[in-house]
Amino acid sequence: MKTDSSKSNLPDKSHATIELLRELVAHLRQHRTELREEWARRITEAKLLTAMSKDEIFAEATSVYDNYVEALETGTFEALQAYARNLSERIIPRGVQTDEVVGIVLLLRDVLARSLFAKYQTDFNLLNRILDAYEPAANRIANTVAVGFVQERERIIRQQQEAIRELSTPVLPVRERLLILPIIGVIDPQRARQLTEQLLRGIRANRARVVVIDITGVAAIDSHVANHLVQTVEASRLLGATVIVTGLSPEIAQTLVNIGVDLGKMNTVGDLQGGIEEAERLLGYKVAPIQDSAHQVVVAS
């Protein structure tokens, strides 16, 4: 069963409206050149899209214009929506702002409305009906373009935030089969989730058998994040890696106990250095003195 309630067609149009829109579309096609030029001129005049050159503005204006007429003609918005996304993707990195995009679409609406006034000024009745047919479609188009832009912008911002987060939570492969995850700062549930996903992928990619999670840099966690820490330890085990937690502050230890964690079952070591030593022991490396030398070296057993 497939129900389809969100098809992006215009709301039910009467036969008369369709006729009017058809006439409108013919008019826009016929005057494509001058209307486009007028629009591009008004964009420059209003100091919109200042990050773009005149030629670029004209080229984009042409595409938007054609998509706009098509949306009016077919009543479907997919192509326009796709174009709006694509346009946004190109112009957002150049610093174009939301109000500029909304501004140019409103300008186009205005340019077209004016040309309709000029054409039908003698027949006031027809003009009114044409505008009645045009308005809702034009508003919907403006809306589509603006929403497309805003969504794209949000998506880019989110992407950047994620990139920053990735940077701030490195999973360090310090030696074969050993990963260190030093966590610094405040952990909210979202970041905790990301840390876990990164760690689990890291275990797989590095074929890690031991992981040291160092939380010396974390002041406190709430019970939600504490729970998450426990889940991370369990999930790591499912992938075959043993987790050692180091740098547990007394406050965090208390939080863990409060949510019912048996600290005795959790592999905890005082500090990072001790954690790494314990990890090496688990991996079967041992710290052994070498004869005739005051140095200690780590050898694989």
Added chain:
Amino acid sequence: MSKIKVEACVSVASDTDIVNARRQGRALADHIGFSSSEATLIATAISELARNIVHYARDGEILVGMVNGDSCPGISITARDSGPGIPELKRVMLEGFSTSGGMGLGLPGVRRIMDEFNIESQVGKGTTVTAIKWKR
């Protein structure tokens, strides 16, 4: 709550249907843009609910659909059957309660991994579980 736009409805009466239902759920989750680990959560939730239908009600259906929240889209799962219903709703939501020697993890687990969870059941009439995961 916002309106659900049902994208697929799978009738569930055998264990192959369970596999089919979760495959459809994952496909929709991918389509909505959930990450692969969220899609795994969603597929797992469907698996649990579909299996409960097969085990306890013999047959029923799973509906997966899209919902629009206040600020983000989501996926909704509805599992409904006209089976025997659940006499002790409170107890089945406690971890470890099972009438079939199972782990009793299904329903509490689904509630935990989804963002919204609702269960309605009437003895002799049937059971409907609805769960939503938001795409943040």
Added chain:
Amino acid sequence: MAVPILKQSHYLIATIQAALTDADLVELRDALVARVGKFRSRGVIVDVTALDVLDSFASRTLRDIACMIRLRGAETVIVGIQPEVAFTMVQMGITLEDVPTVLDLEEGLAHLERKSRH
């Protein structure tokens, strides 16, 4: 049989290749138990790399496999749980506590070797 079971010296290796129905899982369990007896295998590896969902039923069946194999004097190790699957399992509350799990087939064999040396 939906899951091929390979005999390699003292071990049995079951490699799951696609999503399994509950019946397939139960069939796998019974086949493994029977063959461990028949071949006097020392260990069993169940490779779940291809599974994109490990729900409560599948987990319980894996746990049952490990238990029943242990009763027959052999070891079981689960290999290849995907990161997303592992994360989902723990959030569901499934921990497979008493079943050894390792990264992949190679580690699985190494695990069984270590066990049989002891």
